[in-house]
Amino acid sequence: MRILKFFFFSMLWILGLGLLAFLFGREILLALESNIIKNDYNSLLNKNYAAACTNQFSYSQDYWTQIKFTSDKEYNLEVVCSDFATSPIVLSSKKMLPLVSKASFGSGFIINDQKLPSFIELEVLGRNLYIYTDAQKIYSNYLSKPDFDYDQGPLSSCEAHNYQCCSLDVQSGLGEQLTSVNDCPKSCYESCLFRPSILLFNSQPALDETTRTIEVLSGETISFSYVLGNGKNDVFSGQISRDEETSWLQKLQAIFSRQKVEENDGIALPVEVNIDFGDGETWQSASLQDSVDHSYICQTKTCYFQVKISAKDVQGVLSVDNELAKMIVKVNR
Known part of the structure; x- marks a missing residue:
């Protein structure tokens, strides 16, 4: 009987400690990633990058900087020279911490004279954190974001906005269409559905x-x-590109995430x-x-x-x- 009681209470302790580790782990990951993004933003805001445009394009010109997400897990720190807006200078490319992903529509933050507010939403296993800018100051909030007219962020890929590029020959786009993307402006939708x-x-x-x-x-x-x-299966084999393999981290995220399912059965x-x-x-x-x-x-x-x-x-x-x-x-x- 003592052995059974010991085993029972040991399991309770293990489950309790596991739950605490899970809850605190989410908060730590969100806090760390939030601080990283805030530091990146302030670094772009406070440094002068005029020389970058001169070195790249041989003459001085106006510029702005931006944090541009290229997917829900990766982003670039960029300098955009006004005369070459379609060819940003990538200062560095970064990948967010494991289990952290961007769950919002916006593609990042633009730092320029217009000072338009922007926001992104970070997500870790069902826990969310808002990061937003106002008058070139950056904030974070667990509960909600202020009711501003937010800019959608830098010109980026469809995936960066948490939308999907649909293969219109075999799929139909569902929801709102987004044309201001640089990879699939004619087929970027909230989700895709296979056509009969x-x-x-x-x-x-x-x-x-x-x-x-x-x-x-x-x-x-x-x-x-x-x-x-x-x-289903291989009916459309070779017509639609798919990820090679889903990692265990992505599978774990999918269990808790509220994001749309990307693949349709x-x-x-x-x-x-x-x-x-x-x-x-x-x-x-x-x-x-x-x-x-x-x-x-x-x-x-x-x-x-x-x-x-x-x-x-x-x-x-x-x-x-x-x-x-x-x-x-x-x-x-």
């Missing part, structure tokens, strides 16, 4: 795969069949599939694969009909429109 994809659209009698044309006699029955992709079911036979008749299905019979009547020597298949998921996202989703039916009388 027609993997197979065939007929029996078989069509010519090169011209996607099928030839039949008037009144002859054609069996159309399709297979709809769901965006597939299209939102149920789907609505529509086949337009080209002769005024249509057919609908709610299955990922199905088949239907149809016959054509031609009143002249030869008739041509274009058959189209499309799909829409429950969120209204339309399928990819490509040549695989179409075929021509040549009907001879």
Whole structure:
């Protein structure tokens, strides 16, 4: 009995100490990273970098400095010369402490004469800290940030704003679109959703795969069949870039983080599939694969009909429109 009591109380002590280490560890990481960013900001604010522009571009010019996030974990300290705003001078590149990430929209801080307020939100295992600037002074707050009209920060990548570059050939952008980014201005959205994809659209009698044309006699029955992709596994292999491997730190963060899930498991079911036979008749299905019979009547020597298949998921996202989703039916009388 004593052994059981000892074991029980030992486990309680271990759990209690583990919980305290977890809670204090979060606060320490946030405090350390906050101080690092504040020191970087004040360093940029207090130093003169006019010589950097002269050395880089051979003549003196106005400049400003900035802390620019390039991802949710990395940022640069930069000098931006006014005549070469698209070619900032990188003073140093930094990576935040383990488990610390940026969880907000803003891409960093610009230090110039306009003195616009900016903010970022740091996150460690569900604990958040706001870092914001006002009149070129930098502050931090655990509870909230002041109600200012915040600037979005330096021109940076889509990822730096906690948005995603969508592959519009196979994905649809969801939420607000952000065009003021330097990597994917036409496809930067809050999140991405896989579009339904027609993997197979065939007929029996078989069509010519090169011209996607099928030839039949008037009144002859054609069996159309399709297979709809769901965006999972290797259906889109090679079309969408993915991270090689997720580290254990990233997995641990994902458990506590409130951030959006970056990868989508597939299209939102149920789907609505529509086949337009080209002769005024249509057919609908709610299955990922199905088949239907149809016959054509031609009143002249030869008739041509274009058959189209499309799909829409429950969120209204339309399928990819490509040549695989179409075929021509040549009907001879």
